Amino acid sequence: MNDVLTLLRNHRSFRKYKKGVEIPEEKLDAIIRAAQAAPSWINGQHYSIIAIKDQERKNKMAELCGNQPYIAECSVFLCFVADFHRVKVASDMHGKSFQIAGEEDLLMVAATDIGLCMQNALTAAESLDYGTICIGGLRRNITATAEFLNLPEFVMPVVGLCIGVPDVEAPVKPRLPKEAVYFEETYQTDVMPLLEAYDQEIIPFSEREGFASYTERLAKFYDRPYYPNLTEQIKERGFLGGK
Structure with a gap:
């Protein structure tokens, strides 16, 4: 390299x-x-x-x-x-x-x-x-x-x-397997086995950050709006038809 x-x-x-x-x-x-x-x-x-x-x-x-x-x-x-x-x-x-x-x-x-x-x-x-x-x-x-x-x-x-x-x-920090993010010609949806393998690989980092696994962190993070009033504040800036 x-x-x-x-x-x-x-x-x-x-x-x-x-x-x-x-x-x-x-x-x-x-x-x-x-x-x-x-x-x-x-x-x-x-x-x-x-x-x-x-x-x-x-x-x-x-x-x-x-x-x-x-x-x-x-x-x-x-x-x-x-x-x-x-x-x-x-x-x-x-x-x-x-x-x-x-x-x-x-x-x-x-x-x-x-x-x-x-x-x-x-x-x-x-x-x-x-x-x-x-x-x-x-x-x-x-x-x-x-x-x-x-x-x-x-x-x-x-x-x-x-x-x-x-x-x-x-x-x-380890990244997802290349096969989980890189595809040729068409998208591939069968990523669960790759996510499960990554959960195991990244355990030391997940535990340090207070999560059992990478997928658990994603699931909890996107379970609800992270910034609930974001759209209104974006409109205040003149975007999305605001002001």
Whole structure:
């Protein structure tokens, strides 16, 4: 394997960081420029990245994201937001109405662009020997977080990324068997035996996180809406026909 493949397959999520460590500006700039190099729909780059470095603001972000301490501990917390404010400005510049603002596809476009962008940022950070962890809790309190970040209409928080120097080593977590996620020509539905095998392989990690198995965790997680008021908060941002 080459160095890129080795780096990608060695990814781990770190939940403990050395406090008070600053990332040099040139390294953070390199991470952001790598993130910007990701592909995007029509080259629209439907995202923005907001870096939170101030300790008090990181503390507040940790609270807004569900009291996740690693947000407060890390060197910088990157907030990836779906951004159609620039599209609205471009529409105004050329006398167009931006009527598509209420379409569900905007969220799929933004989520795809953000996912690619954040993965580039994560890989760049890890190539510089920093640890990372992705934070889906950024959308736990969309309205309050949008106010905290001063987001205009058509801009919405989606996911965050902690970057810092790890304080505790983390093992590489096994992934599902390739046969469970990769198919040729058509989808294959007979995955139960593969899930059962994976349950056994990942037992040490499941027990550490308080679950008997991988499948039990999935079943409990998706048993009810995780963010019950999400649709209303998305509409407040101008999406899904809101405002």
